[in-house]
Amino acid sequence: MKKILWSNEIDQKNKELVGNKAYNLSVLAKQGIRVPNYFVITSKSFSKSIPQKAIDILAKELALTNPKNILSKFAKFNDDISAVHHRILKTSFVNCLVKKIIDNYLKLGVEKVAIRSSANCEDGHDQSFAGQFESYLSVNRLHLLPTIRKCLAETFTEQVLIYCFTKKIDFSTVKMAVIVQEMISADKGGVIFTKDVFRNSRDIVVEAASGLGEQVVSGSTTSQKFILPRNGKLLFNINPQKSVLLKNELNKLLEIATKIEKIYNSPQDIEWAISKNKIYILQSRPLTG
């Protein structure tokens, strides 16, 4: 069983090992959508780092907890999950895995990478896990392994516990793969919803900011919002001095977004970046809610 899989090696058979995010990106790449190059460290690779017994016990206790009592028991669950988190941070990867990670990082041929979670449960139709796990940007060789370990450890946090408990997801079945991806130096970035869920219309919503799109999803920057009608004809004029996006960029984003929506046959929540006039798709998942 391969510990590392590249984008073009991912298919339905190994989907469970690479997680939904990595799988979805590979589908897009195969359809000709520009996705930054990446490889995935499969969830099975980390089996020696994960204290599965402790997680199973915690998951069982959680499953037996009455929702009315969750608040009173929460401090204890939080302590338990923190212990798991801490153990993962302290556990080194096995040597053969370390070698494979480094070799493939060098094969990627870039100095800086993005380290992103890819869980088997995230990016689902009813459970986005939006923001529940972590991504780390602009990671260099020196910080590569500690950051991958950190990304893995972030599977086991209070927020994930709450999310799983509420969504009735068996916590012990959550398996995390980690994506190591070429870091795009974004001039502009943001998010697209291929359905306006706020007004329940078929218009496409684009939010954009200068720099990384991560700022938009984390809410750490002020973004600009564009509502794009489906017929593709932009009804408004853009002031290039004030607008983050130019008209041709909006048209192109609209084109890519509708293509992605067709591929998955459902409204999508898409993270994108523009670097040197090229549009990259960083993530796509079903639009929830």
Add this chain to the structure above:
Amino acid sequence: MLYIQPLNEYTFSLKSKKLEGLARLTKLGIPTVSHLFIVLPSLYKEFLSTSKLSEVAISELQLIFNSILKLGKTVTLRNSIYEKGNPAISFCVHNSLNLIKIDDFLKKIIRGYKRAKLMSLDPDRVEFCYLIQAFYSSEKCGVLLSNVNNKMIFIQAILGQTSDLLIRDDIEPDEFMVSKGTYRIINQKIATKQFRIKKLKSGITKIRVKNAEQNDSVLNTQQIINLAKYSQVVERTFGPQEMEWAVLDDNQIIFQETRDLSQAKNIKFIEQAEIVFPSEIQGNVLNLNIVKQKMNLSSKIIITSNLNISFINKLAFLYRPRAVILTKGSLTSHAATILREAKLTTVLIKNVSFRDGELVKIEKDGVIHKYYEKNSLEQ
């Protein structure tokens, strides 16, 4: 004169709140309607017994009418009908604008008296006055509340000539909250104004506003400050006031009416938020950025700038307040996505502040109403 008294000689002898208000303004030197004359209730009483205007009455009315025309203005005839416990009575006789012929003027007066007679308005119970004034042309008008929560002054403004139009559904006013102490504008909402209202001789008409001007503020900063300052002059003598005002074509501010604020209804100040997950919810606000274990938030509307997912998860899935108002981030942020997924009523609005305990209503379209209750003036 027997039947007519100029406003500046009025002695507060009549019960009419409208007259009392105008007299207050005049007494304090607040700019108000110019050339205003009161036709006293005694003329109506006389009319009831004779069914006509006496020669003396006609002579006095002609004198006043001509004095206004000589100023190059036209005449407006307004009624001031007062009956204790019957506020609807003031609407039973119509006002007349832009009168230029004495015959029309006299006919209007007689018609009003005849209508009042038909309605059996007893002069011993009902005080029927006419107000004769110079017609003024204004582009902007509105209302003002001189005291909100003992800290602020509230101003509504429209493009038009009568603040009665604020009760029409098709006109959305600009709104301003001004600090009583510093006269600083604390909050404002500028409406999109598709048309302005103009009073013509033939009636009221709507005139389309140019697209480029539709989102301009009705008032400039100095006008807002001046309105606020005038209101405090009146309040210092007479207490909290609800005032109607206009800005004339020559940019002069005048006040047309003032009355005690205790007669006013609860005030709403409106914000337009962006919808994350819609629903109609009402509740008391709590500013919150950290959750402590034993908090009960189920009846609260939480206002927060904290988009940390751990905090948002707790709100969305464990503590479940009535609603969340995000003051940071975007509609597509992780925080907004989680709250929407949790089907928790959420809106996004920036650059606003709410105090703990304030009563707020969130509409399905994202409009937020803040309620200032009139009894809060006593705090």
